[in-house]
Amino acid sequence: MELYGTEFKADTTALFAEQLQVSDTLLRDMMQKYPEFFKSVERKEKLKKVLKPQASEREFEYAMLAILTGAQVADMDKIAQNLLMAGLLEDSNELYKSIVKRFSKEQLFVLLGQYFGVHIEAYTLQHLMEHILYAHFQRYAQFEDATLQKKYETTRANASALFVDDWLQTKDREVLEQYMQEIEWAFSIVELLNDRPVEHYANISTFPIIDVLLIEKLTTELLHQTSNLEEWKEILQKRLNMHWANRNERIRGLLTVLVHVIDLTMHKTLLKQYDTRIPLYVQYASDLYLIDQAYRRFIVGYMQLENREVLDELAEKLTNWYENKYISKVAEETNFTLEQEELGKLPKQATFYKENIEPIMQKESTRVFVIISDALRFEAGAELRERLDARANGSATISPLVANMPTYTQLGMASLLPHKKLTIAPNGTVLADGEPTNGLTNRIKILQKSEPEAIAFRFDEISSWSRATADEQLKGKRLVYVYHDVIDAAGDSVKSERETYAAVERAMDDLAKLVDLLSRWQAKRIFITADHGFLYQNSKVENAEKVVSVEGEKFDGNRRFVVGKNLVIGAGAIALPETFTTLQDAEKAIAKGINRFVGGGSLQFVHGGATPQEAITPLIDYRRTSQATPVEISVAMPSRVIKNFRVEVPMYQEHSISTESMAHTVRFAFYLEGERISNEVDYTFNMQGQNHERTAKLIFDLTEQYYKAGQKCTLKMATVEGNKVTPYSEAEFTIHMYNALY
Numbered sequence: 024m025e026l027y028g029t030e031f032k033a034d035t036t037a038l039f040a041e042q043l044q045v046s047d048t049l050l051r052d053m054m055q056k057y058p059e060f061f062k063s064v065e066r067k068e069k070l071k072k073v074l075k076p077q078a079s080e081r082e083f084e085y086a087m088l089a090i091l092t093g094a095q096v097a098d099m100d101k102i103a104q105n106l107l108m109a110g111l112l113e114d115s116n117e118l119y120k121s122i123v124k125r126f127s128k129e130q131l132f133v134l135l136g137q138y139f140g141v142h143i144e145a146y147t148l149q150h151l152m153e154h155i156l157y158a159h160f161q162r163y164a165q166f167e168d169a170t171l172q173k174k175y176e177t178t179r180a181n182a183s184a185l186f187v188d189d190w191l192q193t194k195d196r197e198v199l200e201q202y203m204q205e206i207e208w209a210f211s212i213v214e215l216l217n218d219r220p221v222e223h224y225a226n227i228s229t230f231p232i233i234d235v236l237l238i239e240k241l242t243t244e245l246l247h248q249t250s251n252l253e254e255w256k257e258i259l260q261k262r263l264n265m266h267w268a269n270r271n272e273r274i275r276g277l278l279t280v281l282v283h284v285i286d287l288t289m290h291k292t293l294l295k296q297y298d299t300r301i302p303l304y305v306q307y308a309s310d311l312y313l314i315d316q317a318y319r320r321f322i323v324g325y326m327q328l329e330n331r332e333v334l335d336e337l338a339e340k341l342t343n344w345y346e347n348k349y350i351s352k353v354a355e356e357t358n359f360t361l362e363q364e365e366l367g368k369l370p371k372q373a374t375f376y377k378e379n380i381e382p383i384m385q386k387e388s389t390r391v392f393v394i395i396s397d398a399l400r401f402e403a404g405a406e407l408r409e410r411l412d413a414r415a416n417g418s419a420t421i422s423p424l425v426a427n428m429p430t431y432t433q434l435g436m437a438s439l440l441p442h443k444k445l446t447i448a449p450n451g452t453v454l455a456d457g458e459p460t461n462g463l464t465n466r467i468k469i470l471q472k473s474e475p476e477a478i479a480f481r482f483d484e485i486s487s488w489s490r491a492t493a494d495e496q497l498k499g500k501r502l503v504y505v506y507h508d509v510i511d512a513a514g515d516s517v518k519s520e521r522e523t524y525a526a527v528e529r530a531m532d533d534l535a536k537l538v539d540l541l542s543r544w545q546a547k548r549i550f551i552t553a554d555h556g557f558l559y560q561n562s563k564v565e566n567a568e569k570v571v572s573v574e575g576e577k578f579d580g581n582r583r584f585v586v587g588k589n590l591v592i593g594a595g596a597i598a599l600p601e602t603f604t605t606l607q608d609a610e611k612a613i614a615k616g617i618n619r620f621v622g623g624g625s626l627q628f629v630h631g632g633a634t635p636q637e638a639i640t641p642l643i644d645y646r647r648t649s650q651a652t653p654v655e656i657s658v659a660m661p662s663r664v665i666k667n668f669r670v671e672v673p674m675y676q677e678h679s680i681s682t683e684s685m686a687h688t689v690r691f692a693f694y695l696e697g698e699r700i701s702n703e704v705d706y707t708f709n710m711q712g713q714n715h716e717r718t719a720k721l722i723f724d725l726t727e728q729y730y731k732a733g734q735k736c737t738l739k740m741a742t743v744e745g746n747k748v749t750p751y752s753e754a755e756f757t758i759h760m761y762n763a764l765y
Contacts, residue, residue, distance in 0.1 A: 039067070044076035045083065053083055059125040066090050066125075073097050084134060087126055092118050099138040100186050103151075108198045111149040119148065139186070140179030140727065156206050156229060158183035162702075162724060163226040168215060181668055181702075182726040187229070188702055191266055200270065207232045225258045228265040234274045237262065241281055242337055245288065256285045264705070273330055280324035280334060287317035287341060294349055302367030303356045307635035308401060308423035311353075315636060316402035318345050322561055323524045346560055354616030357634045361615075364600040372424045372552075372640060373605045376441045376473070379550065379642070384474050384502065392503045392541055392549045394482075395439055396530055397432060397511035398630065400556030404641020407531045407551070411538060411645050418682045419645045426555045428603045429584035429613055430630050430637040432511060433461060435554025438605070440466060441473035446608045447586055451579035453606070466504065474502045482507035486537060493544050509533060514557055514628030523559050523628045542647050551643040557630045558583075558617060558637050564626045570595025572620035573612045582619040583631030585612045596620075603633065653687035653742065654678050654708055656752075659718055663756045665736070668725045670701070670756075672738065676708045676717040688743040689751060693723055695736040700726050705743060730758040 040050040054061050061067060074086040074097065085097040092109075094101040110116040122131050132146065141154055157175040161167070162184045177183060190199045207230035216224050216236055227233055237258065244250035259282050262268055268275045290313045297306065318341070325331055325338050360366075370378070383391055399407075401423055411419035427438040427445075433453045437445055442455035452459045458472075459465045463479055470477035478500045485505055488496065497503065513519045513526035534551060541549055572580070575590035585596075590610045592598055595618045599611035613632045614620055630637045659675040670693070678684040686709035693701035701723040710717040730736075738754045 042071055043074055043078075045074065045078050049078075049080060049083060052080075053087075057087065057126055060087055060091075081134070084126075084130065088122065088131070088134070091122050091126060099134065100189060103135060103138070103186065104190055104193075104195070107148060107152055107202075108195055111147075111152055111202070113148060116148065138179070139183050140177035142176065142178070152202055153206055153209060155183045155186060156203060157210070159187040160210070160227055160229040163228070165223040165226075166219060171210065171215075179727040181724040182728075184724065185699075185702055185726055203230055206230075212236075221258065222254075226261065228267065231267045231271060231274060234262060234265075234267050234271075234278065238274075238277050238281065238333065242334065245284060245337055246340065250285075252285050252289050256282065256289075259285070273328070276324065276328050277330075277333065280321060280328065283317055283321035283324055284334075284337060284341065287314065287321055287345075290314045290317050291344070294352060297352070297356075302365045303353075303360045304369055304423070304425060304635055304639055305367040307353075308369060308639055311635070312402040312405060312639070314345070314349055315400075316406060319402065319524050319527060323528055326525075342561055346562055350558075350560065350617060353634055353636070357632075358597075358616050361597055361600060361603075361613075361633055364602050366425055366602060369423050369425050369639075370642070371605075372426045372435065373438045373445070375424060375439050375552065375642070380502065381441070381473070383548065388501075389548050390497070390501050390503065390546065392505060392546055393439070394505045394507060394534060394537060394549065394551045395436065396534060396551065396553050397506075397508040398514060398555060398557045399510060399527075399530060399534075399551075399553035399641065400636055401639040401641045402636075403510075403527050403531060404551070404553070404643055407534055408641070408643050410531070410535055411643070413686075415651045415685050416542065416648060417538070417645055418648050419643055421644075422642050424552060424640045424642045426553075426638050426640050427605055428599055428633060428638065429586065429611055430555035430632065431579070431581065431584060432554050433579065434604075434606055435640075436460060436466070436506075439552065439554065440469045442469070445606050447578050447606060449576075449578055451586075463506070470502065470504060476500050477502035477504070479504035479506065481505070482533065482537065486533075486540065488540075490544065497544070505537070507533060507537070510557065514559070515625055517625050520559075520625040520628040521561075523557070524561075538645060545647075547647045549643075549645040549647075551641070551645065553640040555630050556635075556637045556640055557628055558632065558634050559628050560617075561627070564619060568618055569621050569626075570614060570618045572622055575610070578609060580620075581631050582622065582624050582626065582629045583614050583637075585620075586610070599633075648682055651681075651683055651685040654680065654684045656687065656689060656708055656740070658738065658754045663754065665725070665756050665758045666760060668727055668760075670723045670725060672721050672723065674706070674708070674719050674721055676710050676719070679711045679713075679717065680709055690741045690743050690748060691721060691723070692739055693725060693736050693756070694739050695730075695734070700728075700736065730760055732759055734758045 036051060036054065037047050040047040043050065069090045070086060073089050075082050078086065082097060085099060085102065088102045089097040092102050092105040094105050106118050109118040113119050135151060136142065139151065139155060141151065154175045154177065157171060158177055158180040161180060190196060212230055212232050213236065221237065221240060224233060225237065241250060241255055259278050262278050268278055293310050293314060321341065325334060380391060383389060405421055408419045408421040411417060427434050433451065437453040437455050437460035440455055440460060444456055446454045448454060452461050454460065455469050458469055460469060463481065467479045470479060476499055482505055509530040510523065510526045514523040538549060571593050573585040573590050573592050573596050575587050577585055577587040579586045586609050588610060590612050592612045596612045596614050599613050604611055617634065619626055619629055655677040657675050657677065659673040680686060686707055688705060688707040690703055690705050692699050692703045704721050704723065706719055706721060736756050736758055738756060740751045740753065741748045742751045
């Protein structure tokens, strides 16, 4: 009977051991060592839910600590997180007090020490937290500090760093963030890093002061023109994806603005490379516009900063270069362009309808939308095109159009309508083949003369439609013009002209949302263009740039132009060459360079002249396409063997990014028997180029533990789309850490 059966015990301890599915001996030992724990019926009931069947002594102790700390599972990382969240001072930490009373202070620190690799006989919760954060700090540090290394020596640095990473992913991360900010001073991070090369600490995400140090160092280098711009841009873009940039708006704002500063600084060379043999407008549409784009992005970000005084000196220096070097050079070249009557071989705004819309109306049955955004200049259009082209179900291209001059709304809007001849009435109304072009009703009449199934709406009207309203309003319509006015509305008012750049941001958002809306209505062809651009100076316009207005019989005009008869043109203006305009039966004069005529109206925001910022408008051709698919990726390792705790895995992107293949963000981590044993790495695969140019090397740190030789682990990959994470692929690796055997 003894051989085939088990000994029956009727006492309560034995029955409890059966319920827990652990050995009677182990339970009795635990009850003897920790009698206070077992005095509570509630704790004993919880033990049944938390304790693993056939648990070892350590697993039993983990289960007890889980109950005392409120952890849902008997894992040391959850136990430690709950314990540390309750405070680093033992006297005020209620969970710690409960463990001391009902478990064992000494055994608690033994277990914590084993898990986090702390080999100090007596240490505190404060020291443990410092120890863990130092491991996280050191993971990506390219140096070692002897004092800190000795104080926080560990055999499980990767496990400690992973503990921090996991905690930062929880809703309770604010407690850890507070500890990080307190402990960065205990480590004297500023003194530790201040004199070190940037590359020694550029990849460390632990403490927010690191971002501050990098911001200060880059700002100083930019002021003294000693920075390696390409390296700094890569560093900043990495920092923007790190923890503190995503949690602290001030840090994120400063990092983002500095990216724009670097872009603007890099683009300064475009002005030095200016080729006088190539027409100004051609060079502007090719690359000079990038200067205006980077400066606008910089000013928008800078003005939104709460603590922008950090960048005040840099902003003053950049604005001085932009307005006194770049704009002055553009003004000089604009004057030369007018004198030489050299437009360059670029498409003209006045032929937009004939060359772009009419062929579609004649040969296709596609419904076409034309969105005209008042004062959307070329550089903003280029940014908008990038945003639209990044979409999964669309493709966007851009080409420049030379606006009809003078570059003002009435003429620009008329030029985009079907017409053979443009003239102007004495009251300022621009006529297309004798018909007035001002107002929505008049424009619809002109459109319907060329295309009977045409209609026009204002942006505010169409953007509020439901799908049913859209179907009703657009039924039978083949050509739809949509008029949008945000930039010009802000810039043309003295009260709001300083909000011009912010208005550009709003305009791009509006237009992107409108494209989304039209795409949902199955629109396949969408053109986006503008009547004119604008010239904007953030600084106060100097008196030297204000000139006496042209005299004569004026039909229309503003700070930059006059249209009329018998015009008397002074030294600060120039008669507009006929090759620059198709407006007939009137004289046209514009202010030279960046001059403004004396009179009313805005001074910082102007248009009507011939600078490329005013005269070059975008023509975006957006086509709805079939859904692009995320690029496939694969592990580029012939032998998938892990020999060290730090693992480098090359990943290959199967195709170059194109209209058929879109970027793919993937989250990677190693798992063993369902448990994660490495840090998580997020990487966006958006590479273009040949096969050898589409490989990324990812670094993983495995937790320090004993791995059996030949044991299999899995690299799990998941697609990340916003807050949505879905499994993508897996790759099996074999562990052969021979150094773990001796």
